[in-house]
Amino acid sequence: MEHNGKVLLFKGESQYDVLRFFTDELDRAFRALRIPTVVIDLLEPDALSRLQRELQESRFLFALGFNGVGQELRIQGESLYDMIRLPFVAFYVDHPIHHDSRLRYAFRYQVVSFVDQDLVDFANAHYPGKFVVFIPHGGSADPDVRDNPVPIHKRSVPILFAGSFQDPDAFLQSVNAPEGALRQIKSIAEIMLSGDHVNIRKATVTFLQTLGMGEEDLTPDLFPIMRLAELYFRFECRKRLILSLSNLPVTVCGNGWEQLKGAKKPLNSLPAKSFAETLRLAGDAKIFLSIAPFFRQGGHERVFSAMLSGAVAAADRSGYLDRILSPGIHYIGYRSTDPLGDLLAAVLEDPDKLQEIASEGRKQAEANHTWTHRAVAILGAVKEFLHRL
Template identity: 25%
Template structure:
């Protein structure tokens, strides 16, 4: 068993925050850790070469950070420290794998891909069967009140909050129209299919339409074609974010959004929407601790979870979320979570009114959710899952 773990910071702020949380979990398990700061690449690389012993070190990273772009980690011979010192690279991909087709073609010698949605795992095993995949690792949550002593429901200033950015779907029209009307019709047909049946994984729907147009397309062709349509994933993601928030604010329910772009949401009653931009991960947790309800719209993880769910539970905001196969397996409706249906958004205002009118029930869900998430879904638990499921064997 190896005893040292390298984690990456200094890139995407959210991923840095996850790395800091995993660091605590790994250290609690007895690992020595090193944080490679991508904003101080040369200095960090010098320290890394001292820390990273061959056959005793593992890189645990998110979205390929540290694997391909940091020139200081490659020698004059073009060989990376990971390959030269036989260091396994454990890559947790927090997006769909189809966002990274070029990177999957140039992986390190010892490489493990961790997926956060079981459909993502199926995609990888189908199109990249040579890559070691797993275990499945849902995103984890963080509490700023680990003892459960968070603000009482009755004194929280926000009724309902959403943490996440927004981009108007029409921003993606440039990609839909880039190849002319025939392609635009093809893309819009896929988008309409996903919107009308939102329980489908988008890669399987895209593949189905490719095969409808090109019946003899092989796996290699499909693998190369799907990433050219990733704008469909972002389109439907932001479409539903907007529709879910509008279903509330246009029916008289005030919603506070924490994230960029919400000033661009077209709605009938903008007076019911407030927003705060440029908030980092810690600020999102603090905002959750000030809200009675936390709205979640899954980013097309149809067999996984989002950290927004567990962050809500761990900071005392009752989570109101749409479904996924995984969430339906692990959560208990009206006990530790409240579900709504993307196909029945007209019911969402009634669900919210019902919850806000029964504070005692809210408190019961709040307490059950905190207990459940604290025991099962923190980043400390994710560190242990990685250790038990993979790290202790490599």
């Protein structure tokens, strides 16, 4: 695909401005590749008139929106992208079950990407006929931090976790669902909690088998139950891990942590911050913790963002991370059965080792896991899509 055109990027609503920040990252990445861009903010009142003007005046290579934002634009009932033969890349950062309606919206010039290979497989099984690819998360860092990272021994936050929390049982009680559905939600989540290699699809199939059913019975009717089970699983994982570390100097940043009961000592809790503010905080952290066991064949952006921020990433091991990173060299990789508290306590006593891991991780992320690298992967996916048309 020759780069004699622009890339059209869409912005929409996003909690903590995360997806809007990612869009800005891709904007800078494509420009670094000498590909001009146009960013349309769909929250602006003149967004559609500006889009119309840009489409009339410019030639575009493709359009892109995180989690599919911007894909449903139509002209006289026909997809805008089919009408003008412009590929649209829907870059999803969550499981398909959280975006069912958008994934059911089909048009010919549609490219779909996920940040985990398991999610690609799920999408191919439940949304057949789409062009679906695996493109991992990219890492981000505050520009000043990235250019001049503070040495580990001068950082003031020993362990940082950024993310919201809700007590899992309180979360279930808040769900307006029949008692039978609540039991299903908890049963599926408990199957996921039983092992490091059990994703939401496998857990749901295992649950169905206890009822004398099989994988063919995993239909979209179950997606609402699966969504809630995955959320319960996330909160329970965060609860268990943070409690296991609560005798260490952990700082949590996000909403809801006042609900956590049973900590060995009071947590240092900060209110939720924008994504940009969180990245600045990461620049003062020695260890930046990622709790994302729902990515079994992918990785959370926190892993690469920690590295680019000069911190040590501590993250759930996954098939993908095991292929691209070496635990103890590029990051601290852990499984649910590992004594993570002991591992972190020991490494905090060895600042030279921490600095060594942080430096190696930063080199690896700069060489392979920035949004510029993801921009190149997106260009490759669009080229392959057009070749297959």
